[in-house]
Amino acid sequence: MEEKAVSIEIKNLVEKWKGKEGNLIMILHEIQNHHGYVPRDISLKLSEMLDVPLARIYEVITFYNYFKLSPPGKHRISVCMGTACYLKGAPSLIEEIKDLLDVEEGKTTKDGLFHLDVVRCLGCCGLSPVLMIDDKVYGKVKKAEIADILAKHGKEG
Amino acid sequence: MAKVVKAKINGILLRVAEGTTILEAARSVQIKIPTLCKHPDLPASAACGICIVKAKGSNKMLRACCTPLEEGMEITTHDPEIVEIRRTVIELILSNHPNDCLKCGRNNNCELQKLTADFGITEEQFPQFLRDLPKDSSTNTIVLEPQKCILCGRCVEVCQDNQDVWALSFIERGIKTHISPAGQIQLGESPCVRCGQCSAHCPTGAIVEKDETGKVWDALRSEGKYCVVQIAPAVRVAIGEAFGFPMGANLTKKLYALLRRLGFKAVFDTSFAADVTIMEEASEFEERLLSGKKPLPLITSCCPAWVDFMEKFHPDMIEHFSSCKSPHEILGVLSKTYYAKKNNIDPAKIFNVSIMPCTAKKYEITRSNEMFASGYQDVDISLTTRELARMIKQAGIDFTTLPDEECDSILGEYAGAGVIFGATGGVMEAALRTAYNFITGKELGKVEFENVRGLKGVKESEVELDGKKIKIAVAHGLGNVEYVLGKIRQAKAQGKEMPYHFVEVMACVGGCVGGGGQPYMVTDELRRNRAEGLYQDDNDKQIRCSHQNPYIKRLYEEFLEKPLSDKAENLLHTHYKGRPVYRR
The missing domain is CATH 3.30.70.20 (Alpha-Beta Plaits)
Known part of the structure; x- marks a missing residue:
């Protein structure tokens, strides 16, 4: 990211929230919404402009689930581990995805294509085990089908 | 007068000032509530839950470390249920803690x-x-x-x-x-x-x-090395805590004997080099005050953590920093030049070990090229007081009954001014004693400057030098620096007269006596006792001022010529540069 662009963006945000209580969290919200994560160079700049130590900013970022420190994947995989899905074999689906994509829970693949999240109850227990890729829902998923499902989204790029 | 509250702990009726915690109140009646997260030097964080107690009429357990005793409370600190809960808390902590005790630094x-x-x-x-x-x-x-x-x-x-x-x-x-x-x-x-x-x-x-005692043992065993050692002022009044001596006991001469028994060929004292620092720094101060070539205030630079802090957070203050190296580095370079030459020893063979109350000294020894001014690394290894305590135990020497010995003289005998460097305000006091002489040509009748002593976070004061009022500030604990620097910056920005002529900063609370490499469980009481040990040493000395130390006079006559000479600048001075707060 260009140094200049970062400065202007942060300057406007800081200006907007100046002097207001709890401004750090509000500014971080806007950055998260805009970028999909909180880039380190922005945090460093923010620390300077708000005169808040970087350590405090990271305490806040890492305390709340909402904030991410790395860019989101292009496609978000959400595997349901609610009770029904869990009993119907969701753990084996997660293992298969981790194996195929070489990715950890809550992390993004090296090529940036997929982000894997484990979630609780997607609200369609009748279809368990369920997973979602972006807004597409897959029900009654079998471990053997995972590779095909991923390939479909992968090809779309 | 604070309000007094009356309450009972384990059936014992007691009166304490309002606001006293249950933990402190219990201690006053000889009841020890166990603690883990609470450090006597720090505010309670109530993180661990070991110190829980019961209050009659309440079904809640209270944390004694952060709950004030209230009027009429009836506290129980020990019963089978409380003990069982405490045990469970410890067991839970242990479930997240590796069982590496035998191989652990603690x-x-x-x-x-x-x-x-x-x-x-x-x-x-x-x-x-x-x-x-x-x-x-x-x-x-x-x-x-x-x-x-x-x-x-x-x-x-x-x-x-x-x-x-x-x-x-x-x-x-x-x-x-x-x-x-x-x-x-x-x-x-x-x-x-x-x-x-x-x-x-x-x-x-x-x-x-970082434990480097192994490297020192290796050097001591190596035939090709000529191992010499130096001890910092603050070490002598703290090492005794590891061997059952009373707080603040001054063990200088036992340490000399001990270090010789460990195998060091020469035992030096960093307090001597502190006298050299004063000669240079007082000359810098005189020059700034009289010639005005460089700006006032002059800020002390013997604390490497403070130097690092300034380079990272306050690089605009670089022009105010004394360029004089710390005593520890000065002793290093003198051992490999002056001492080596006088005793006909190949400086390449000299291995200089420093015993410091400090972890940052381990960083200082390779901080910049100027720490190699002798042509070799001036100080080879820096150990903390805690590491020395371990070496003493490993060596099987009964430190407590060891007879006193003297140090090796040409880099050892120090003036009282040199040893008070270890306490907050000590550098300022030592520098004022000599600066007074440099500026007025006279000697002080009374050498003590009580206003710069003690544990107040920032000590501001005025002293008179030849009719001129010199304004000084002493800060210790890096959290106290902002106040002093803020005043300097404000005066600069407004083009006003500087608030100070001379500023001393030490990174650790209490100065080096409270250093990060000192024995554990430091409190203000301990800091005061350690400092008292140093002031007593100063008091007992015939020679109280650095410029009166005959060995210092000889060093300048035989080797350095005069303070701030080209030779002194080359060997005893350094530079500073701004450094990034985060490297990544």
């Missing part, structure tokens, strides 16, 4: 280990769940092992609040919480200034000094 000196022993815990009640957190030795001064951390928060408290460095913080939450610098970086890439206060306050082995 073995036999660990607060968690001691509690475990006190409670007679011999079995694992809960399965072990260890977090996968790597060891971090990147600062080369302290070693961070977050896996051993019990999340008491002491290091975060000292790093953020006392020192204002903010290298360490609690990252993530719940089971994933750990101590770390901000982000996926190592401590060496963070703002850490290596003051070591985290290591001095850690209850376990999660942060320890």
Whole structure:
């Protein structure tokens, strides 16, 4: 990211929230919404402009689930581990995805294509085990089908 | 007068000032409530839950460390249920703590280990769940092992609040919480200034000094090396704590004897080099005051953590910094030049070990090219007081009954001024004694400057030099620096007269006596006692001022010519540069 662009963006945000209580969290919200994560160079700049130590900013970022420190994947995989899905074999689906994509829970693949999240109850227990890729829902998923499902989204790029 | 509250602890009726915690109140009637996260030097964080007690009429357990005793309370500190809960708390902590005690830097000196022993815990009640957190030795001064951390928060408290460095913080939450610098970086890439206060306050082995005693043993055994050693002022009044001496006992001469028995060929005293620092720094002050070539105030630079802090956070102050090296570095370079030449020893063979109250000195010895002014690394290894205590035990020497010996004279005999360097205000006082002589040509009748002594965070005062009022400030604990620097900056910005002529800063509270490499469990009482030991040493000396020290006079006559001579500038002075707060 260009140094200049970062400065202007942060300057406007800081200006907007100046002097207001709890401004750090509000500014971080806007950055998260805009970028999909909180880039380190922005945090460093923010620390300077708000005169808040970087350590405090990271305490806040890492305390709340909402904030991410790395860019989101292009496609978000959400595997349901609610009770029904869990009993119907969701753990084996997660293992298969981790194996195929070489990715950890809550992390993004090296090529940036997929982000894997484990979630609780997607609200369609009748279809368990369920997973979602972006807004597409897959029900009654079998471990053997995972590779095909991923390939479909992968090809779309 | 504070209001008094009346209450009962374990049936004992007591009166204490309002606001006294249950923990303190219990102690006043000889009841010891066990604690783990609470450090007597720091505010309560109420993190661990070991100190829980019961109050009659309440079904809630109270944390004694942070609950004030209230009027009419009836507290029970020990009953079978309380003891059982405390035991469970310890067992839960142990379930997240590696069983590495035998190979840990804190073995036999660990607060968690001691509690475990006190409670007679011999079995694992809960399965072990260890977090996968790597060891971090990147600062080369302290070693961070977050896996051993019990999340008491002491290091975060000292790093953020006392020192204002903010290298360490609690990252993530719940089971994933750990101590770390901000982000996926190592401590060496963070703002850490290596003051070591985290290591001095850690209850376990999660942060320890980098142990280099092995390298010193190797050097002592090596036939090709001529090992010499120096001890800092603050070490002599603290080392005794590891061997049962009373607080503040001055063991200078026992240390000389001990170091010779360990095999060092010459035993020097950093206090002598402190006298040299004063000769140079007082001359710098005189020059700035009279010629005005460089700006006032002059700011002291013998504390390497302060130097690092200034280079990272306050590079606009560089022009105010004394260019004079710290006493420890001066002794290093003199041992490999002046001493080597006089005694006909090949400086390449000299191995200079320094015993310091400090972890940052381990960083200072390679801080810049100027730390190699002799043509060799001027100080080869720097050990903390805690490491020396271990070496003494390993050597099998009965330190307590060791007869006194003298140091090796040409880099050893010090004036009283040299030894008070170890206490906050000491450098200022020592410098004023000599600056007075340099500026007025006269000697002080009374050499003590009481206003710069003591534990007040910032000590501002005025002294008279030849009819001119000299304004001074002494700050200790990096968290107190902002106030002093803020006043200087404000005066600069407004083109007003500077608020000070001379400023002393020490990174650690109390100065070096409270250093990050000193024995554990430091409190203000201990800091005061250690400092008192140094002031007593000064008081007992015939020669109180650096410029009157005959060995200092001889050093300048035979070798350095005069303060700030070209030779002195080359060997005894250094430069500073701004450094990034974060490397990544």
